[in-house]
Amino acid sequence: MFGYCEDPATLDGLVWLSCYLTTGKHMSIYWAVGTVLLLLAITAPAALAFGFAGASAARSTLAPLRWIGKTYIAVVRGIPDIAFFLFFVIALDQAFEYVRHKIKCPDWQEPIRQGNDFVVCSAAKLPLGNAPQWVHETYGFFLAVLTFAIVFGAFAANVLFGAMRAVPKGQLETAEAYGMNRRQTFWRVLVPQMWVYALPGLSNLWMVLIKATPLLFLLGVEDIVYWARELGGAKQPQFTDYPHPDWRMWYFLALLVFYLAFTKVSEVVLDRIMAKLTHGQATAAGERQRKAAA
Amino acid sequence: MSCWETIADYALRSQGIGERLLPRSDFTLCQQFVLIGSGMIWNIYFGIFALVSGFFLATAVAVGKAAQNPLYRKPAEWFIFIFRGSPLFIQFFFAYFVFLSLKQFSPFFDAFTSAWLGALIVLFLNTAAYSGEIFYGALQSIPKGDTEAADAYGLSGWSRFKRVIWPTMLRLAWPAYTNEAIFLFHATTLVFFSGFPATQQRGDALYYANYFADKTFNPFIPYPILAFYFILLTLAVIGIFGLVNNRLNRHLPQDRRKALKLKPQIIR
Numbered sequence: 206m207f208g209y210c211e212d213p214a215t216l217d218g219l220v221w222l223s224c225y226l227t228t229g230k231h232m233s234i235y236w237a238v239g240t241v242l243l244l245l246a247i248t249a250p251a252a253l254a255f256g257f258a259g260a261s262a263a264r265s266t267l268a269p270l271r272w273i274g275k276t277y278i279a280v281v282r283g284i285p286d287i288a289f290f291l292f293f294v295i296a297l298d299q300a301f302e303y304v305r306h307k308i309k310c311p312d313w314q315e316p317i318r319q320g321n322d323f324v325v326c327s328a329a330k331l332p333l334g335n336a337p338q339w340v341h342e343t344y345g346f347f348l349a350v351l352t353f354a355i356v357f358g359a360f361a362a363n364v365l366f367g368a369m370r371a372v373p374k375g376q377l378e379t380a381e382a383y384g385m386n387r388r389q390t391f392w393r394v395l396v397p398q399m400w401v402y403a404l405p406g407l408s409n410l411w412m413v414l415i416k417a418t419p420l421l422f423l424l425g426v427e428d429i430v431y432w433a434r435e436l437g438g439a440k441q442p443q444f445t446d447y448p449h450p451d452w453r454m455w456y457f458l459a460l461l462v463f464y465l466a467f468t469k470v471s472e473v474v475l476d477r478i479m480a481k482l483t484h485g486q487a488t489a490a491g492e493r494q495r496k497a498a499a
Numbered sequence: 500m501s502c503w504e505t506i507a508d509y510a511l512r513s514q515g516i517g518e519r520l521l522p523r524s525d526f527t528l529c530q531q532f533v534l535i536g537s538g539m540i541w542n543i544y545f546g547i548f549a550l551v552s553g554f555f556l557a558t559a560v561a562v563g564k565a566a567q568n569p570l571y572r573k574p575a576e577w578f579i580f581i582f583r584g585s586p587l588f589i590q591f592f593f594a595y596f597v598f599l600s601l602k603q604f605s606p607f608f609d610a611f612t613s614a615w616l617g618a619l620i621v622l623f624l625n626t627a628a629y630s631g632e633i634f635y636g637a638l639q640s641i642p643k644g645d646t647e648a649a650d651a652y653g654l655s656g657w658s659r660f661k662r663v664i665w666p667t668m669l670r671l672a673w674p675a676y677t678n679e680a681i682f683l684f685h686a687t688t689l690v691f692f693s694g695f696p697a698t699q700q701r702g703d704a705l706y707y708a709n710y711f712a713d714k715t716f717n718p719f720i721p722y723p724i725l726a727f728y729f730i731l732l733t734l735a736v737i738g739i740f741g742l743v744n745n746r747l748n749r750h751l752p753q754d755r756r757k758a759l760k761l762k763p764q765i766i767r
Contacts, residue, residue, distance in 0.1 A: 280726075283726070283729055283730040283733045283734075284685075284725075284726045284729050284730065285684075285685035285686070285688045285705065285729060286685065287685075287688050287689055287692070287705060288688060288705055288708065288722055288725050288726065288729070291705070291708075291709055291712065291718070291722070292712075292718045292722040295712060295716070295718040296718050296719065299718075318717065321524070321714060321715050321716060321717075322716060323716045323717070415586075416585070416586040416587070416588075417586070418586070419586050419588040419589055420588060422588075423692055430588070430589070430592065433592075434592075437596075451596075451599070451600070453592075453596040453599075454593065454596035454597050454599070454600050457589060457592045457593035457596055458593060460589050460592075460593075461581075461585045461589050461590070461593055464584065464585040464586055464589060465580070465581065465584045465585050468584040468585070469580075469584060
């Protein structure tokens with residue numbers, strides 16, 4: 206990257222390090238950090254949407270809908286999330302291909318599952334066999350995002366369901382007394398008030414979500430864990446200009462520090478938001494704030 | 500091959516006892532059930548040992564964090580921050596590569612690079628940090644009256660801690676601690692996906708479930724089996740912790756006794 210990097214063998218110390226850390230391959234790990242942030246940026250709202258749908262379903266007066274919502278919430282509590290990740294990545298892929306297969310090749314006779322293979326017609330393959338590399342990568346990333354959203358949606362549903370129940374009954378009764386129907390009560394009274402009850406749970410969830418991002422590695426995305434293993438491994442002089450012994454330990458230490466910094470910053474920001482939201486609320490924390498100010 | 504033979508061959512496969520080769524084709528439902536169940540031995544092993552050993556360190560860490568003296572408080576705070584602030588997955592990787600480097604200096608560290616010890620240490624420290632934070636929270640919310648009563652009885656120092664503060668702390672922390680135990684058992688599934696090798700394909704439940712899903716390309720059978728086992732395990736944990744909860748609350752008047760109510764909104 207820098208002009209003086211042309212012959213790394215002659216360099217040493219920090220200069221060598223500055224060249225080493227800016228090689229083309231190292232750019233990939235910095236991009237991978239971007240992938241993680243992108244995943245968080247997309248997953249957080251998506252999971253919140255899934256969670257909102259799940260929590261609303263669990264509160265529904267319609268029994269089947271309520272069962273679906275409650276099962277969705279309950280299932281993730283009993284089962285490790287990693288199992289869900291590994292499951293959904295294959296299951297979603299097969300589900301998409303199956304649906305496309307049914308639409309695109311209606312006269313296909315053979316069974317879809319042949320022994321240990323999952324066979325769909327070539328027009329239904331996702332992504333298509335002749336698609337460029339970036340389509341494959343984007344599709345893989347899309348599957349990962351969807352998986353994260355489904356799993357964390359269930360956690361979010363749990364939080365929001367609790368928050369909806371925490372809104373004081375009196376508020377809802379007042380809304381009824383004003384002649385609002387169920388839908389109006391829900392959207393105008395319940396939803397605006399539930400956030401302050403949901404925020405502790407949601408900020409906890411955000412932390413869990415940050416800490417779950419390295420699991421992208423298990424879903425086959427070339428993320429920071431992948432690159433840390435790749436770049437950290439021992440490099441022989443005949444294959445690279447920057448030979449070094451096994452440095453994976455240091456790469457993972459760097460990742461550890463990165464995540465610590467990330468969660469610390471999140472914690473500080475979330476505390477500020479919480480302080481803003483509790484301001485003037487009729488909760489214990491709001492009361493404390495009022496007393497401290499007075 | 501009947502299912503009994505499969506059980507005889509594979510029930511202890513995860514410990515290296517029984518048939519050497521894993522089934523390679525024509526997987527039966529029985530084989531999947533038995534092998535994944537065999538893998539659960541590892542999950543239970545990691546979970547129980549980490550939980551029991553972590554419990555003591557967690558108490559120490561919680562008391563340390565609540566201490567006035569920064570000499571005790573600071574290390575406890577940092578310990579909790581480091582283990583709660585970073586992903587367990589990365590901790591596993593980091594620890595594995597640290598042990599791998601240490602191995603070059605001394606054969607003493609040989610055992611540390613295998614999962615049964617290395618991963619157990621990471622899980623032990625990790626759960627100690629999470630439980631330590633829970634216990635610290637409980638220490639902070641011990642009713643003032645309880646400690647005042649202890650003072651009035653002339654209790655102080657160790658006996659005050661042992662007879663009043665510690666039991667009350669446990670009682671208050673127990674629902675959250677149950678949650679932590681459940682998630683610790685879930686976290687044990689990460690071990691064999693994070694650097695620590697499964698020698699001779701002796702893996703945990705998720706390792707075998709993943710094996711079957713890879714071979715059959717059909718995730719709809721092994722993962723639900725795994726889910727079934729974990730739901731059983733979760734119910735067992737809730738049952739056992741519920742019994743302890745009853746004992747911790749036994750001195751309270753009947754109407755103030757709380758059944759173990761989980762607060763699932765706070766996950767690890």
